[in-house]
Amino acid sequence: MRDDVTALIEPGTRGPGDRRRPAHRRSSRSPRRDRKGKDKRGDLREIARCLRVLGLKGLVPRLAGVGVMALVAGLAQAGMLVIITECALGAAQGKRQVHVAGHSLSFWSAIACSVALLVVYGLSSVAGTFLNTSSTTLALKASQQTIVRSFFRADWSVQSGERLGHIQQLLSMNAGQVAGLIASIVRGLVAFLTLVSLLGVAVIVNPLAATAVLVVGAILSVVMRPFNKLTKAASRKLSSVSQATGTLATEYSRMTREFRVFGVQSRALAQLTSLVNQTAAVYRRSQRLAGLYTVVYQTIALAFVVGAIAVVGSHKIDNLGSVGAVLLLILRSLSSTSGILGTGQAIRSSQGFVEDAASDVVRYEAREQRNPPEVTVPDRFDVTFDHVSFTYGGEALALEDVSFSVPEGALVGVVGRSGSGKTTLSQILLGVRQPTSGSALIGNVHPSSLARTDGKSPIAFVPQDPLLLQGSIAYNISFFRDAPQEEIEEAARSAHLAPDIERMSMGYDTPVGEGGGGALSGGQRQRLAIARALLGRPRVIVLDEPTSALDVRSELLIRQTLSELRGHVTMIVISHRLATVENCDYLLVLSDGHLTDAGPRETVVNGEPFSRVSSTALIGTG
Numbered sequence: 001m002r003d004d005v006t007a008l009i010e011p012g013t014r015g016p017g018d019r020r021r022p023a024h025r026r027s028s029r030s031p032r033r034d035r036k037g038k039d040k041r042g043d044l045r046e047i048a049r050c051l052r053v054l055g056l057k058g059l060v061p062r063l064a065g066v067g068v069m070a071l072v073a074g075l076a077q078a079g080m081l082v083i084i085t086e087c088a089l090g091a092a093q094g095k096r097q098v099h100v101a102g103h104s105l106s107f108w109s110a111i112a113c114s115v116a117l118l119v120v121y122g123l124s125s126v127a128g129t130f131l132n133t134s135s136t137t138l139a140l141k142a143s144q145q146t147i148v149r150s151f152f153r154a155d156w157s158v159q160s161g162e163r164l165g166h167i168q169q170l171l172s173m174n175a176g177q178v179a180g181l182i183a184s185i186v187r188g189l190v191a192f193l194t195l196v197s198l199l200g201v202a203v204i205v206n207p208l209a210a211t212a213v214l215v216v217g218a219i220l221s222v223v224m225r226p227f228n229k230l231t232k233a234a235s236r237k238l239s240s241v242s243q244a245t246g247t248l249a250t251e252y253s254r255m256t257r258e259f260r261v262f263g264v265q266s267r268a269l270a271q272l273t274s275l276v277n278q279t280a281a282v283y284r285r286s287q288r289l290a291g292l293y294t295v296v297y298q299t300i301a302l303a304f305v306v307g308a309i310a311v312v313g314s315h316k317i318d319n320l321g322s323v324g325a326v327l328l329l330i331l332r333s334l335s336s337t338s339g340i341l342g343t344g345q346a347i348r349s350s351q352g353f354v355e356d357a358a359s360d361v362v363r364y365e366a367r368e369q370r371n372p373p374e375v376t377v378p379d380r381f382d383v384t385f386d387h388v389s390f391t392y393g394g395e396a397l398a399l400e401d402v403s404f405s406v407p408e409g410a411l412v413g414v415v416g417r418s419g420s421g422k423t424t425l426s427q428i429l430l431g432v433r434q435p436t437s438g439s440a441l442i443g444n445v446h447p448s449s450l451a452r453t454d455g456k457s458p459i460a461f462v463p464q465d466p467l468l469l470q471g472s473i474a475y476n477i478s479f480f481r482d483a484p485q486e487e488i489e490e491a492a493r494s495a496h497l498a499p500d501i502e503r504m505s506m507g508y509d510t511p512v513g514e515g516g517g518g519a520l521s522g523g524q525r526q527r528l529a530i531a532r533a534l535l536g537r538p539r540v541i542v543l544d545e546p547t548s549a550l551d552v553r554s555e556l557l558i559r560q561t562l563s564e565l566r567g568h569v570t571m572i573v574i575s576h577r578l579a580t581v582e583n584c585d586y587l588l589v590l591s592d593g594h595l596t597d598a599g600p601r602e603t604v605v606n607g608e609p610f611s612r613v614s615s616t617a618l619i620g621t622g
């Protein structure tokens, strides 16, 4: 149990169990922070890189469309503002002719022009809005697809090392922030292009006033800079603290039974509450920054408007219409400037989440499982280990120089104390881990080359703690393989599960799953896992401690299944139980990663290595 929840969120002070933040990620960040001068451009480049990683390249044409629409809408808006100001001031002075940018129009033609521009403005804004929503939707979809795809294609060692709930968090929160970031970028783009159009028109009408607006915009962006840095830092912190809260909540919600039994509910709750409080504090800080930002910005901007009016008022005005039009344009520009600066703020507040998601995708893709170009099907199904060693990366070898071979159709027991390397051996056999040296072969094929995508694998697995999908028993046996009902029932019969199912009122439609109590006992779950394994008519089955925690009846039924499969299927059974290995043809004895004995069962059980293991670790039940 972690003593300190900050270990979950502070890079560098993470708990030993947390494998989710790789070293390359930390090192890739620090140089960017050092280049203070190029921070902004570096940020933009970094965001662009993250968006590429998350599969958002397809957004470029849509964003270009948004830009064109914004430019058209901005020009139409500016033109209309200038014309109606001139109309209003002309009307106030009783003139029937309106002067716009050197042209003279009748009052009604000017009004007609305004209406036309208004229609252009409305239509282009609507088109922009549609492009905008389709961009954010695409961003959400593409990033979620990329995250899911990269995770499912990653090497199993990466998948199995991921914290519970991490993927859910990436898909909901981080992908949501990616969509939010795109929405911000679109808003910023629209604000920027609107500003460009307004200022462009203002320059034509009154160059001096337009220059003044640019200067004020520049001043504002400098004044607001400290806010940007604070916002970015708050976002990074918020991303990691929310991620930690989410994964911890997922993990803890699965352990409520243990918490209750061990009497540690309140401690677990305290840890979770502490993280929730930290999240709240970081959230409050980022919201405050956003609120303050608006207040400071608006105050400065309004001060500028007051100053501008004062300057205009103290001078003699020869063209009231142009001054009025420019003032209107400036007021509109200020809201665009605010939009642009606010965008920077919003982008920074999503940045941490987006970077986290991208770095996870990079990590998954770096360890993509190596599928051979062509899947090979062995011509025979004997199993050979030739000087196999395996290490999990540390110095100690989990398996060292293990060599054995067992004939096709044999029932093989693997025994050894806890930590002796049994599970590692089974994972190499299943092809989810590759030997560090030596080779493992099923027939003439490496197990990892058996990886298939058509659901017709010749090798099957029964784990110690089989997991069920939310759904019916039939669905759990068929396990995505589109099997007809007869095959499902046949598999259930072979696994000696059929009589249990037939006693249930809903039979094969009985709902099961991880949540909601579960309609199955441990022994039934285990037999369901065996039925799932048998459905594909496998030629090799690996069973990891299949009977370690079972009732006597289930254990007997499973032993019966194994005996019935003898001769047809090569079976590797890892077990603590003497009873389970009693009917094996061959036994392998593992001790601290070494194969200390191997051979026909009768020979091995009389040997010294077996008696050493069986006197301490194997519990005979009959």
Ligand code: ADP
Binding pocket: 392, 398, 416, 417, 418, 419, 420, 421, 422, 423, 424, 425
């Ligand atoms: P068994 O199944 O016989 O109990 P394992 O194959 O699970 O043994 O483990 C063999 C050794 O490898 C043990 O020392 C264990 O601590 C280590 N080990 C197992 N899994 C991992 C892992 N994912 N990362 C690092 N070490 C591991």
Ligand code: MG
Binding pocket: 422, 423
């Ligand atoms: Mg094990």
